[in-house]
Amino acid sequence: MRFRFAISLSLMLASPAAALELDAMSDDERAAFRAEVRAYLLENPEVLQEAIEVLQARGAAAQAGNDIALARANADALFDDGFSFVGGNPDGDITVVEFMDYRCGFCKRAFPEVKSLVSGDPNIRYVIKEFPILGEQSVLASRFAIATQLVAGDQAYEDVHNTLMEYRGDISTQSLARLGDALALDVDAITAQMDSDEVNAIIASNRELAQRLQISGTPTFVFEDQMVRGYVELAQMEELVAQLRAE
Template identity: 55%
Template sequence: MRTWILPALAALTFTTGPAAAFDVTAMSDQERESFRAEIREYLLDNPEIILEAVQVLEARQAQEQASAEKDIISNNAAAIFEDGFSWVGGNPEGDITVVEFMDYRCGFCRRAAPEIEKLLVNDTNVRLVIKELPILGDQSVIMSRFAIAAHQVAGDDAYKAVHDVLMAMNGDVDDARLRRVAEDLQLDADAILAQMGSDDVTQVIAENRALAQALNISGTPSFIVKDEVLRGFLPADQMEIVIDEKRNEG
């Protein structure tokens, strides 16, 4: 029997009397044994009460978690929505922002990519922010460094082009392969490869990781919509439902 059941039921059983009328510690061993037997019999006759109590507890914990999450997002709003270095797509002047934490080696991030594109086509008032969060090993880091370096060297269009190529790329990458990607996109491969090891690129990744930790984000893809963190893959239609709900909240 869970340890919380006895005091909980005791509190419920004696709420009709004076607050000081019942004291478990004052019971004799025989009284305590009898009391426990009564509780056991009651629970066996009404087992649904345990499920109801668990459901109430879970709902309360979920509400507390959602409230705490909103506070964390509010306290980190500038870093989440307006960090000044993350790529911004969709409608930059849109009325709602979707922030995506992603990793190029993440299979679910790859599944999410076309769904995000579909979302932006279906809803032209969504602002999209992509945050590089390489958490799946050295290859993830190399690919993120390349994308961030392309952004810093050549701007938004270059980043988006590189991002799309990396998201569809199979197998490991090295400098030679990344050079070919840059050259195929008519970008300055030498400048981008040189920028990959810079402190500026390192800082972007470090800030994204610190922000993810503050938000209790440990996996990709993860999304932030207004004041809520959505963890895991979501198809476009489900994302649209969330966005509509957030818009209606005001």
């Protein structure tokens, strides 16, 4: 009985036309059918798990396909916007973009992994997207980092970025000034630039790009046209890079 029922249920689920036969059932027949479905699933709960796994796999595949399309449609803004810091090998064969926030715990956790990837692979081009989304301290830190790049150049920006990624305290104008002094930067010039139209435009541009890419959290990485949302370990990064090179 249950075996015949399982076959009938499978056929009904596979065929929209067959599913319409439910509408032709009497109230008693429909109640009996529902009771049989419930009893079958209680006796075979693995069926539900299998169905959930299939749905999750289909959802992940759909998301991956959507992410690839989004990355390709926004390639210029991702890889060559003219203002984002570019580290590693500027002529590398694989570009990795990171959307990050200096107050993000998972960004800080990923920081040494990213450094190891870039330092250990001479053909990685690494692009940083300042994406402050975790409050005023995040915005303040990003403004200081971007202003540093505008005032003192890429090396000074990288020094500030690395220091902020390892910094664990509250971020304030005073703590940023101390950081700048420790790095022998012109803190007054940087501070004067923090609220400039240019800094505002860079942050706004990154936020607009993130919105187009449907990015709402940090860190988010883009490996060429492959998007990785959230923290990822070094081994997984290296595996993804190897897969991209093999294509």
